[in-house]
Amino acid sequence: MMKGGWFRVYTLGYLIFLYAPIVLLPIFAFNDAAVIAFPLAGFTTKWFTQLFDEPALRGALANSLIIAVSASVLSTTLGIFASRATTRYKFPFKGGIMGMIMLPLVLPEIILAVALLVVLLGIGVPLSLFTVILGHVLVCTPFSIAILSAAFQALDGSLEEAAYDLGETPISTFRLIILPLVMPGIISSLLITFTISLDEFIMAFFLAGTEATLPVYIFSQFRFPQAVPVIMALGTLLVLSSILLLSIAEYFRRRGIAKTGGKDTGGFL
């Protein structure tokens, strides 16, 4: 075997482990049998038709979309403020404050979810889509800050000074110079937090009350064997839309870097 041969085998094995289950999704989504097993029984699109006829699922999808849009907009807005503050200003306990904001990134989500549940019930907030949105903002904001502070960091501070120097106010400078230059980061943050919120399970499970989100609905459907192919069809659609969203996010991130003439120093993809 040639040099690096074992490394190739390892890489191949790794990729198969990672992607084979995802590849199975569309295969069984179009398979004409209620049992998930080989050999395949034939081609059908009936699982997709069933999928769109299911009112509970449509409700869950609508819930998830409402939550994901709200959470991504809120967490990105908070992310803009925090990133601007942390890259531009010095203030006391900056490191500690930023660390606290970024903490949900590493805390077990179930701990956060249980803690939030206890607090919300304790102060008498009824569980609803709103409480899920709160939980998702908590989880999404650190991601938003990670993306946006890179975008703000890449901004040359003298661009702002140049705009003041040429007669602009701080507000018009933000609108004319800073916002357009960090816009790719904002779009990227919106898309990524949207994706995170859309498939988040634990927070939604604990905080949604009677309103199921899409992942919670999927989980509950696994109790019924006959529903599994429908879930496969749904999974296929979700994988496709996730790939699409992340690609768009990455496209904007790279374009932003090219536009400001910076160097690519990594990112999510």
Next chain:
Amino acid sequence: MTFSAEKSNMIEFKDVHKYYGDYHALRGITATIKAGEFFSLLGPSGCGKTTLLRTIAGFEGISSGAVMIDGKNMEGVPANKRPTNMVFQSYAIFPHLTVAENVGFGLRKDPRSAAEKAKAVTEALEMVGLKGFGNRAAHALSGGQRQRVALARALILKPKVLLLDEPLSALDKKMREQMQVELIKLQRQVGITFILVTHDQEEALVMSDRIAVMFEGEIAQLADPETLYRRPNSRKVADFIGTMNFLPAKILSEADGKVEIDAQGFGPITLNAEQVSGAASSTGASVGFRPETLTILFDGQTAPDRESMAVVEEVVYYGDMTYYDIKLDGSDQPIRLSMRNVFGRPVLDIGTRTRVAWAPGALVVFR
């Protein structure tokens, strides 16, 4: 250089102090910059020259004192309301805009019609030698082109003062020298007061009408380039501007505008009182002189003034010039001497004994 009988004061610093926490960045700056002058703030990094420039632009507040622009105290006037414009060290070209949009950026609130503004942008681009570049994307420009865009963007607003923060430091040597000449021409053409911050003494000498040399938050000397070069007021300034040789000296007597000194290698000499500068120091006096004020005498040449013997210790050949490190008889310290190379004249070897011509008038004594 242009002289007119009464030029008004464009910038006045009145005992300006600036603290960053405990750090005393500007220590009582008092100076006046005239209208239409090409003025340089020269000094090593950390001397406060950029801070001082930024107090004019309004990017830095001051702790005490006053900064006046054209007779008006600028206290409380924000950067966007000051009659100054700045060319930044990084040029700060807006990367998401075209060249023309960059240059026209400051005209946003200008009441003129769009066509008139476009005309002004075209003229500004023409002035800096970027005719036809208007539609280019700003991020695709070279360093020299960015600098020109930054100049056009600032000058289109016809400011009273143009501030330049190390504008040439990012360019290569050839480009830098070319831009120096262009900046001088541009300044004469527009007649605006230019204030340049630089750490490059040569650049300051070439471009400025007057220079303020700064060390540690203070102006050490403020003078025209020739005075600064020929009569530096301290060893520190002398060291910073060009090359200067120093030899130990004793001041023997001072009377009637004359000073008698005994300098190592030169012996006892009488100088004019204005050749002596600096406050008394504990390290003892020294005599300073530039490398080009000493000349090696070849066979048959006679010194116009004084003459001493010396030994060549080191030879550095530069093509057009040769630098010799020599020791004067009676001195134990090598000094540098520069000679323009002339066709047919030999370059001396190390160890050669030679006659050297010098003139008392070219000496400066530092107490």
